[in-house]
Amino acid sequence: MKRELKPTAGPPKRACDIAIIGGGVMGLAIAYQLARRGCTDVVVLERGYLAQGASGRNGGGVRMQWSTEMNVRLMQESIELCRHFAQEIGVNVWFRQGGYLFLARNESERARMERNVALQNKFGVPTRMLSAEEARAIVPELDIRQVACACYNPKDGVLFPWPFLWGYAHQALERGVEVHLFTNVESIERGGGGFLLRTSKGDVRAKRVINAAGAWSPETARLIGVELPNRPHRHEILSTEPLKPFLTPMVSVLSSGLYFSQSMRGEIVTGISVEDHDDGSIKLGSRLKFLTTLARELVALVPRLAEVKVLRQWAGPYDVSPDGKAILGEPPGVPGFFLACGFVGHGFMMAPVIGKLYAEWLTGGAKHEVFEQCRLSRFAEGTVEREDMILG
C-alpha cells in the first residue's frame, strides 16, 4: 500500500452518485465501505481538517455493554471490525481489548447492572457481575469503600481515534473517492433527480446525500428544510502525563459518568458529565469546573492518582438525540437524503458497523433493521425505547 494520504485538491467534481457531508469517522466509514463494494463515485465534504470534530476529540472507548438488544448486537460486530481494522486498512490504531469495568454505587444501580448483564449474556457477550473485591483484583488501585458491585466484559476496549480517520480516508482515496477538507456546504437544493450542493469550493450535483455531520447535523439538515431533534452537548476530557502501563480496563462509574483508561501512550484519558447550559449552540471551550469536578471524583476512587499531573483538557460536541439512539435513514418527504447522526457520544465506536450496514443498503443489499428502528419519524410516532447506558 502506498503510504501517501493526500486529501483531494481543487474543487469537487461537478456530479457524483453520493455526497457525504461530514468527514468524521461516520462519513469516512461509509465512504470506505461504499468504495470497497465498488461504489466509488462518492465525494466526502469536510468543513475543517480530519479529526476536527468529535471524531478527533473522544476517548476512544469501544464496548458491547449496552442495555438494548440492538446496541449490544451492533457493538459486537463493530468490535469484531475493530479487531481486524489494522490489518485490513494498514494503519495501527492501537486497539487494545483491556475490557470495561463498570462500577455501581448502590442497590438500584446493581439491579440495573444485573438486568443489562443478563441481556448481554443472552447474545453471547461474556460480561459478568463482580463483587467490589473482585473489581479491586482487576484494578488494585481502586478504593472500593463506595463501590457496591461491578460488571466487567474483557472483550471491550480502547483505541486511538485519529489513525482510524486517516486509515478510512486513505483507503477511500485509494479507490477513487474524493475527500475534500476545508470545504463547507453552504446550501442544498433539490431538483434534476437529486441534489445540488453549493460548497465553498464549488458546486457538486449528487443523486444521493448522506448527512454525517455529527453535532452539526441539525444545521446541515435545515439546509434542505428538515428539522432534527438532536442537540449538541459539550463533553470535556483531559489527558495526564504518561505513566508506566498499570491500568488494564476502561473503568467507569455509573452514577457520575466518570470514566478513565490508560492509552497506549501511557496517558490517563478521562472524562465526566458536567452540567452545561445547552442552548443549541456548539460550545468547545474548556472549563475549570470540569477539572475540579473530575479530579475530586477520580482521586476519591483512585487515591494514588493524586500526584499525577494533568497536561491538557479539551471539549468535543456530543450529538444528543432525545432517546439516546441514533437517527438514521431518509426523513419523510426527502428521499435520497440519508441521516447518520444522533449517536450521543458513541458515534465513534458505532461507525465501523454503521458504515458497513449503510454501504450494504445503499449498494442494493439488505436494509438492516437498525434503519427502521432508528428512523426519524419514531419521535413523531412516540415509539421510543430508551438506551440507559449513555455515559458522559
Next chain:
Amino acid sequence: MAAKTIVCRCEDVTLADVEHTLALGYRSVEEVKRYTGLGTGPCQGKECMLACALLCLRAGAEHAEPFTSRPPVGPISLGALARADEEAS
C-alpha cells in the same frame, strides 16, 4: 538541519516526521499536531509551535495559526485540582 533534528522534544517528533506529514498534503499546525503528536507533551507546544508554523509556511501553507491552546497553562496535579476551592470554579 538534519532529518533527525528534533522539532518537538516532549514527543520526539523530528524534522523528517514533520516534513513527511507536510508532503502528505497536510498544511496546518493542527493537522501536523494530530498526525505526529507534536505539541501534546508536557510543554503543550510552547517550545515547538513556532518551528512547526514556519515549516508549514515553508511547505506552502497560506496560514499557520497556532493550534488551540489547552488548559492548564502548565502541568498541575489531580490532587491539587481536587482540593481546589469549589467557589473558584
